[in-house]
Amino acid sequence: MKPTMIIPLGGDLHSLFLGIKEFPPEKIILVVNKKEEAEEIKKDIEKFYIPLEINSISGDRKEHFFSLLSQVKKENDVLMNLSVADPLNSCIGLSAAFAHGVKAFSVENNKILFFPMLQFSYKKLLSEKKICILKALSSGISELEKLAKEVKMSPSLLSYHLHGNYTSEGLKKLGLIETFTKKGKVELHLSELGKLLLKGHFIL
Numbered sequence: 001m002k003p004t005m006i007i008p009l010g011g012d013l014h015s016l017f018l019g020i021k022e023f024p025p026e027k028i029i030l031v032v033n034k035k036e037e038a039e040e041i042k043k044d045i046e047k048f049y050i051p052l053e054i055n056s057i058s059g060d061r062k063e064h065f066f067s068l069l070s071q072v073k074k075e076n077d078v079l080m081n082l083s084v085a086d087p088l089n090s091c092i093g094l095s096a097a098f099a100h101g102v103k104a105f106s107v108e109n110n111k112i113l114f115f116p117m118l119q120f121s122y123k124k125l126l127s128e129k130k131i132c133i134l135k136a137l138s139s140g141i142s143e144l145e146k147l148a149k150e151v152k153m154s155p156s157l158l159s160y161h162l163h164g165n166y167t168s169e170g171l172k173k174l175g176l177i178e179t180f181t182k183k184g185k186v187e188l189h190l191s192e193l194g195k196l197l198l199k200g201h202f203i204l
Contacts, residue, residue, distance in 0.1 A: 002026035003077040006068065008093045009037050010086025015107035016041065019081045020048060022112055026076065027051045031068065031089065061088070065096040066196045073100055080104035099197065122174065122197060129153070130161050130171055134190065137177065138198050142187040162188070 005025035007016070009032050020028070028050050030038045038054045045052055057064050072078050080097040082090045083106045090106070094115060097104040099122055105114045126134075129151070136150045148158045162177065164170030171177045176194035180187045190198070 001077065003079040004029060004072050004075075005079045005081050006031060006072065006093070007081040007083075008065075008085035008089035009033070009041075010089050011084050013041055013084050015083040015110070016081075017044070018107050018110065019083050019105065019112065020045070020050070023079060024048075025050060025079065027053065029053045029055050029068075029072065031055045031057060031065070031093075033057055033086075033089075062092050062095075062192075062196055063199050065089075065092050066099065067199070069096045069100045069102060073102065078102045081106075083107040099193065122176075125169070125174065127161075129157075133158070133161055133171065134176060134194060134198060137188055137190050138195070142189055144186055144188065147188065 002025050003023070004027045005020070005023070006029045007019075009030055028045060030041075030045075030052065032038050032054060033056075035054055035056055042052065042054075055068060069078060069080075078100075080093055080102055082093050082104055085093055094104055096102075097115075098117070101117065101124075103114065103117050105112055107113065132151050133147070136147055139150075141147050141150055144155070144158070148155055151158065153161070160168075160170070162170050162172055164173050171194075172179065176191055176197070178189050178191050180189065
């Protein structure tokens with residue numbers, strides 16, 4: 001099956017069609033800051049007879065990209081075309097692609113340049129218990145004792161899921177939580193990536 005190609009706009013449109021010709025998609029989703037951005041190329045893309053969707057960024061830009069990839073990936077394979085994205089959309093789009101295990105590419109000197117893809121997605125690495133911990137942290141719980149009671153785990157089991165061991169990475173190593181010491185007590189908080197994955201419905 002052909003993939004859905006997500007194309008963030010905002011930059012030079014010169015390289016747009018190289019990726020479409022090289023990897024003909026089942027559908028194209030143009031991610032735009034404003035709908036007006038898509039008008040000038042909409043007719044050109046329609047010449048390829050490929051279904052086209054205009055997706056306007058709303059709210060937090062990072063959350064928007066993570067949520068979009070999560071939703072589209074549930075229905076089809078995804079390919080992220082960053083060849084015509086502005087610098088900010090390119091960085092956020094690449095981060096979202098990495099986190100979801102999605103292939104992403106750009107164009108340089110009229111040649112396709114694929115970015116290295118992680119050989120996993122966070123969804124595959126996270127057990128039900130780790131997801132339970134993340135949800136508890138998102139509710140505002142930060143102290144270890146309260147967290148252990150909320151998720152119904154012993155301190156040793158909770159520590160295992162937080163810090164991992166030599167065979168399994170914990171939530172901290174995965175970059176999903178951060179630890180702080182406050183008045184001699186260790187507090188836990190979701191990292192920026194942890195918040196994005198939850199808000200993007202990636203692991204809910």
